[in-house]
Amino acid sequence: MPEEKTPDNDRIEAAKRKAAFKAVEEHFDSSMRFVGIGSGSTIVYGVEAIKTHLEKNPPADKHMNWFVPTGWNSRKVIEQAGLLPIAFDSLPGDAMLEVCFDGADEVDEELNCIKGGGACLFQEKLVACRSKKFVCIADYRKKQKRLLTKWPSIPIEVAPIAHASVLRELRIIGSPDAKLREHSMAKTGPIQTDQSFYIIDAPFKTLLSPQDVKDGKDGSGKDGQWDVDALAARIKMINGVLEVGLFHGMNGYETQAAGLQGGQKPVAVYFGEEDGEVSVSRAEQVADGTLDDSARAAIGRERS
């Protein structure tokens, strides 16, 4: 059923669009060969912004830019905009994507993200990790100090045959209310991903950040209290889990500095704010603690 149009919805959609145009303006150019396109409602504006940019700044060759989708829906958005899709497994062996743009369900102040609210996460992580930089686009509702503040649970993609045993293990590690995601019409059964896998949504206590751990807090899962990195690693260890919707660890700048390529975390998150402005949280600011006061204050703002 289409979402009802309310002033709030209009404000949210305007915030997403404005953030998308700013993110694309700062991170896309017409000479880029391979660009990743995420999934969800926000990335639609990212694709609109890319299309607008290419119309204003045509590439030297009309077959210059190729867009790597992160699922069926993402591919449709690329095609409908008249852009050229290329499947992830058709990329030349050594090719890195210049950038990938994607949304998120929640972002903490160290730019760790929860993703998978729309049942896409496995291909999104593949594409993010094959990109020199992941640039995230979001609206003000997604910005929180810590993950699992407003967003209720971690999406986990699992093999159908293993879903009951994964649920059992999630209960043991601190998520007694983890649930298989079903269609709203329950008789249709579990939602299936682009890989024909299932999604489990696992609530946990609000997560500690890596900085909390550096500051001496215990995120090892004792009493159900996890930090982002430890929880992501623990969930990945469960047999039957394909991928976990926590994008964490290193970003593309950090992996390149370490002589590696591609990272899960965004290098920047563009937040469309409620007041019509766009605030940007950048990895380099997080790293050296120079996020300005207004950015820090905004990070704590709760979803309306």
Ligand SMILES: O=C[C@H](O)[C@H](O)[C@H](O)COP(=O)(O)O
């Ligand atoms: O599964 C979906 C993806 O991870 C999306 O990027 C995420 O859920 C954000 O979606 P939206 O832009 O619709 O809020």
